[in-house]
Amino acid sequence: MKNLMSLLVWQFVLLVLLGFLYEIIVALYILSLASHQLFLAVVFSTLTPFFSLAAQHWFVEAPTLSRRIILTMATAVGYGIGTWVSLWMFGA
Numbered sequence: 001m002k003n004l005m006s007l008l009v010w011q012f013v014l015l016v017l018l019g020f021l022y023e024i025i026v027a028l029y030i031l032s033l034a035s036h037q038l039f040l041a042v043v044f045s046t047l048t049p050f051f052s053l054a055a056q057h058w059f060v061e062a063p064t065l066s067r068r069i070i071l072t073m074a075t076a077v078g079y080g081i082g083t084w085v086s087l088w089m090f091g092a
Contacts, residue, residue, distance in 0.1 A: 008067065012074040019078020020085070027086035 029044035 008070065011071060015071055015074035016078040016081065019075045019080075020082040021078075023079050023082025024086050024089075027082075027090055031090060 025044050025047050029041055032038075032040035032044060
């Protein structure tokens with residue numbers, strides 16, 4: 001049981017980080033489009049599907065509905081933190 005809880009905590013932390021990085025990359029993508037730097041826009045738009053695929057992989061691997069809910073909440077927390085940090089960093 002202790003191993004299961006530590007695994008769940010690690011997955012939660014990694015998904016928060018994953019959501020955070022996803023939002024930062026989306027913000028950088030939007031900024032690169034706005035400043036007409038198309039090469040950077042292509043690079044950032046290429047990176048975003050990898051983050052969502054990793055999150056979907058962990059979601060499918062979760063054996064119970066309660067773990068899926070917890071992992072979904074972790075991703076949402078990461079998205080929220082990433083959104084606020086990107087707004088703060090880029091002065092929106």
